[in-house]
Amino acid sequence: MIPPAAPPAHTPASTQSRVLAAGARPMVEAQRVSVRYGKHVAVEDVTVSIGRQQITALVGPSGCGKTSFLGTLNRLSDLIPGCEVAGRVSVDGEDIRARGFDLVGLRRRVGMIFQKPNPFPLSVRRNLEFPLREHGVRDRARVAEVVEQSLRNVGLWAEVKDRLDAPALALSGGQQQRLCIARALALEPDVLLMDEPCSALDPLSSGVVEDLIGQLRAQYTVLIVTHNLAQARRIADNVALFWAQGGPGRLVEHAPTEAFFESPRDPLTIAYVGGLRG
Numbered sequence: 001m002i003p004p005a006a007p008p009a010h011t012p013a014s015t016q017s018r019v020l021a022a023g024a025r026p027m028v029e030a031q032r033v034s035v036r037y038g039k040h041v042a043v044e045d046v047t048v049s050i051g052r053q054q055i056t057a058l059v060g061p062s063g064c065g066k067t068s069f070l071g072t073l074n075r076l077s078d079l080i081p082g083c084e085v086a087g088r089v090s091v092d093g094e095d096i097r098a099r100g101f102d103l104v105g106l107r108r109r110v111g112m113i114f115q116k117p118n119p120f121p122l123s124v125r126r127n128l129e130f131p132l133r134e135h136g137v138r139d140r141a142r143v144a145e146v147v148e149q150s151l152r153n154v155g156l157w158a159e160v161k162d163r164l165d166a167p168a169l170a171l172s173g174g175q176q177q178r179l180c181i182a183r184a185l186a187l188e189p190d191v192l193l194m195d196e197p198c199s200a201l202d203p204l205s206s207g208v209v210e211d212l213i214g215q216l217r218a219q220y221t222v223l224i225v226t227h228n229l230a231q232a233r234r235i236a237d238n239v240a241l242f243w244a245q246g247g248p249g250r251l252v253e254h255a256p257t258e259a260f261f262e263s264p265r266d267p268l269t270i271a272y273v274g275g276l277r278g
């Protein structure tokens with residue numbers, strides 16, 4: 001057991017007050033979170049609060065620990081051999097790293113979308129039915145209803161309603177990614193973690209998926225890793241910059257999107273977004 005975290009030793013240039021209104025209850029909270037792989041510390045001392053029904057973009061150079069950090073939020077990091085997480089992570093106020101925490105429930109409440117679409121090698125319909133059944137939804141009429149609604153929610157229904165029994169892997173990359181989002185949404189999550197969800201897609205599909213992510217804000221708390229600063233600016237409410245300066249990745253700045261781009265405080269953020277202003 002890792003002992004409870006002490007209060008942060010320092011507050012990054014981010015100051016939470018720039019992001020969360022005083023008294024607002026965050027949906028996701030990380031307190032002094034570190035991630036190591038064996039001896040290699042990938043993420044150190046990240047403290048951040050993520051507001052409800054907002055899109056937060058995680059940006060920063062490759063290798064600065066964005067994926068590692070994301071993995072702590074649904075405990076996917078538990079599955080990586082040699083990976084150790086320290087600190088406290090809470091989702092909707094509950095400590096998800098507490099002993100005996102309901103992991104199956106967590107994976108339902110915190111959905112994950114990866115860079116490369118990963119539909120099951122099953123039919124379109126079965127991709128949605130399978131997780132629903134796993135999570136105890138058995139009523140056939142209800143299952144059919146959720147399948148249709150989930151596909152409608154990602155704008156895929158009209159495209160696939162006549163090929164529900166065709167293999168999901170026969171869909172285009174963009175359609176597969178939207179199916180993966182539908183699969184996560186079918187379980188009615190609170191939080192969606194997206195790790196570069198558009199970067200393996202052609203520009204047109206990427207635009208369609210980006211528009212869809214923008215619409216999710218109304219209902220879900222979304223954390224999205226993106227290398228595309230223009231995309232972060234278009235869809236995110238807040239932006240968090242991670243950086244590894246020859247050491248572990250740290251959170252450098254977390255600010256509302258406009259402030260992040262227009263009045264960044266940390267010199268690293270100024271340099272990072274500087275390219276955009278050029």
Ligand SMILES: Nc1ncnc2c1ncn2[C@@H]1O[C@H](COP(=O)(O)OP(=O)(O)O)[C@@H](O)[C@H]1O
Pocket residue numbers: 037040041042060061062063064065066067068069080249
């Ligand atoms: N499974 C792993 N085993 C060992 N080292 C890893 C593993 N995954 C990531 N790392 C290391 O952790 C650091 C952060 O990686 P990652 O979280 O993937 O960064 P990002 O997503 O920002 O590119 C890198 O130095 C990377 O090499």
Ligand SMILES: [Mg+2]
Pocket residue numbers: 066067068195225
């Ligand atoms: Mg990554």
